[in-house]
Structures are given as structure tokens and as C-alpha cells.
Amino acid sequence: MTSETKPHPRSGHRSAGLSTVVGAAVADALLIMVFAAIGRDAHQRGDIIIGVLLTAWPFLAGAALGWLSFRVWRSPLAVLPSGLGVWIGALAGGMILRALTGQTVVFAFVVVALLSLGILLVGYRLLLAGIRRMGRARGQR
Template identity: 45%
Template sequence: MTRTWSWLAAVVDIVLIVAFALIGRSSHAEATSVVGLWTTAYPFLAGWAVGFLVVRGWTRPLRLWPTGVVVWVATVAVGMLLRVLTGQGDVAGDPLPLSFVLVATISLAVFLLGWRAIVGPVVARSGRRGRGRA
């Protein structure tokens, strides 16, 4: 069961990060080409991969702590670092506008932690009920 959830968790996380990039691009009236979307999303996807590997997210994919929190923090931190290093998002000479950091941090928290906060307890509860019947 954990193996199935680890794949599903990875897919859900990746889809939500891409959705975050797509929403950001559309809110700034930027083209939604595949290349443009990739350019915006890949720093955060790289951060997600780092976090998922560091916390070994496949072992407890639905846990808020440590999996969700570590994945979220790494997604934001590495994503921001890569954006600065690649010159993305420079606004009037500011390579990392505070407003973007705040919006990205909150949005990614809602996305990456929110679904775990809902699904994790439901799956845990149904697992306990299933074991009680066996």
C-alpha cells in the first residue's frame, strides 16, 4: 500500500507544482507555452526532488511531518535559489522580490501540505478499520 501511495503522492505533488507555475504565469499574462511553463516550474520541481530524496518521501508519503514539511521547504528554498541563479523573476534589479517569496511559500504550503492534511488522516483511519475487521 505504501508503494502505491508513494507514487500517487509524487504525482499529486508534481501536478500541484506545475499548477502553481501555470497559475503564476497566467496571473502575470505570460505565455503558457510548454517551454515557458517548464522554465517556471523546473526550479520548484528540482527543489521537490531534493526534498523527497532527503526525507525519503516514499517511506511515509502522506505524513505532514516530516515528509510534507521537508518537501515543501525544499521546494521553496531550492526553487528560489535556482530562480536567482538562473536570473528568473528579476524585478527592477531585485532578483528575489519578497512578495513573490511570500506568495510562493504560502501557495506551495497550501498545495503540498493541504492535500496531505486531508488525505493522510482519511487513509490512516480506513487502514485502522480494515485491520480491525481482519
């Protein structure tokens, strides 16, 4: 048992420690903010701080729904189902909320968001999984 996982008191399943859960949630939020900031910069939009927040909030809300729906706190750094759940939540929730609030939702933007959020939200989890695997492989030598 590592310091990152602890047995759940009722089920006995291992669950992530609080610092891992908080770290993953913060990482997801920051990466969504980076996505929004890059998008706004690419379109040369002003009002940097408020603008980024206005662009990011639907995706942040969607990611939060993904966290809840997929119970990401159980294994926040897992690619499946956690990374996939946050990615799909951020994308689908973000686009739905954008549409409901009169913000732009065009096919090209959906594709860019699909790819960008996937690379960011699933990508860091894949990277961490690879690092963990390499560490275990070195430990077996």
C-alpha cells in the same frame, strides 16, 4: 498491515508501497505545475507549455531534493516529515535555483510561493490524513 505499507526487509519498519510513492511523487509534481501555471496566468504571460515548464523546473528540482533529504518515499503521504520536507525543498530549492539562473526572486513572490506551495503540497496530505482518520473512527463504531 494494509496494502499501502509493507515491512522493510532489513529494518522491519513499515514503508509505503510503490504505487503510493509514485502517486505522491506525481501529485507533488502536478501541484507544482499547477502553481506555476496559475502564476503565469496571473501575470498574463504567453508561451503556455514551455513557459510553465520554465517556471516550474526550479521548484520541481527543489521538491526532488526535499524527497531525497527527507526520505519521503518511506512515508510519502505523511504530513510530517514528508509534506514539510517537500514543501521546504520546493520553496528553498526553487528560490535558490531561480536566483542562480537570473530569474526573479522578490519578497512578494517568496511569500506567495511559501503560502501556495504549502497549501498545495502539505494541504493534500492533511486532507488525506483527515479522511483516513475519519475512516478509522467509523470503523471503530
